[in-house]
Amino acid sequence: QKCQEAVVLLTAIAAPSQSASEQEASVSQDPCAAAPVVGPCKGTFPRWYYDQNVGECKHFLYGGCQGNHNNFLQELDCVSECIQKSPAFRPASVAPPVTKQTEIASPKANQSQAVNPCAAAPVVGPCKGTFPRWYYDQNVGECKHFLYGGCQGNHNNFLQELDCVSECIQKSPAFRPASVAPPVTKQTEIASPKANQSQAVSDAPISKPFPVPLTLGLIITAVLLLMICRLICDKLYCTVFSPIKEYLLHESVFHFI
Template identity: 35%
Template sequence: MKVGLCRAAFPKFFYNVSDQQCHRFIYGGCDANANNFDSQEECESVCSGVTGSVLPVDSTPPPPPPVKAARMVPAFNTGPESEPAATESVPLQDTDQCTVTPDPGPCRAAFPKFYFDHNTGTCQSFLYGGCRGNHNRYGSMEECLTHCSRDASSSCNIRSFS
């Protein structure tokens, strides 16, 4: 079990080889190791009967692949044979995600991220809480600039004809 350095509060389970039991703990949201399970059932199915230190103590799973920003739009089905409502992804325009005020979200983790400040035309750092928020959030300064800096300068490239 590794609680991690962040300040979120996700209930998780870890396997204790000493008593061969799965126990609940509060995970901070980052720097996990492999002994970190979403449910007691998952923990028991993977680890039940393990007696030695076979789980890597300091292994950290690779980061998830980057996700492109998308706006979720409900897709409604009607009629007696319809399935429950689903959602479909509609890509956000770069200008949408680059002009909104950064939102750390309601969770309490502390992930360093960058947002585009359309008033100054620069990317600034902020701490993302780990859930919700909005799409004006980038993993690096370079990613922020790639997605948004052209938006700030686009109005400067309009030629004036007098």
């Protein structure tokens, strides 16, 4: 009887451990359920992992070795694998904290910001990183460059300028409120090169200078006409000086008389 009780006790103790191992096996089958692992190596490779706490993909720095499958090269791969698939594929348990991780937290979800990420002011955050990002500035209506600290940002935070332009400029202006965004907090801003804005052209007509060749041509023509008139005048009306110091009329004058 004592032997039977010992067998039952051992069976009861072994049952929870077996269920725990089954749970670990199920987690190993789902790369999105595991916590991201930086590993012992000292590299700094930008990677993405799925965070079950907030239900989104986040950025982190991978050391370069001994990682796990919750490690994606691009955010699109993480979204395709862990968000677009059926949620039933992932257990609802909360993922353990990241081990030995320097995390670049992506902006937290916010209902007002999710509706309009372009309306918020850019937030550098308390972390000390210097990650180049882009944000939409409502004051000037264009995307600008700034340095993101690496954590506790918002959705007005884009990896590329093209993403910012596509989200905040090419969409309908009705998507953005007309309110002026508050100033950036704790921000070292790198002003992006501004586009050549069209300047207002004066409506007053511009007086064109008179063409120089035409002016010279008119002057030369006038001088030639004056010279021709002078020659004709000399032939018709000029007097002839005689040796006896008398002034005689030209023969042509008698024809007129």
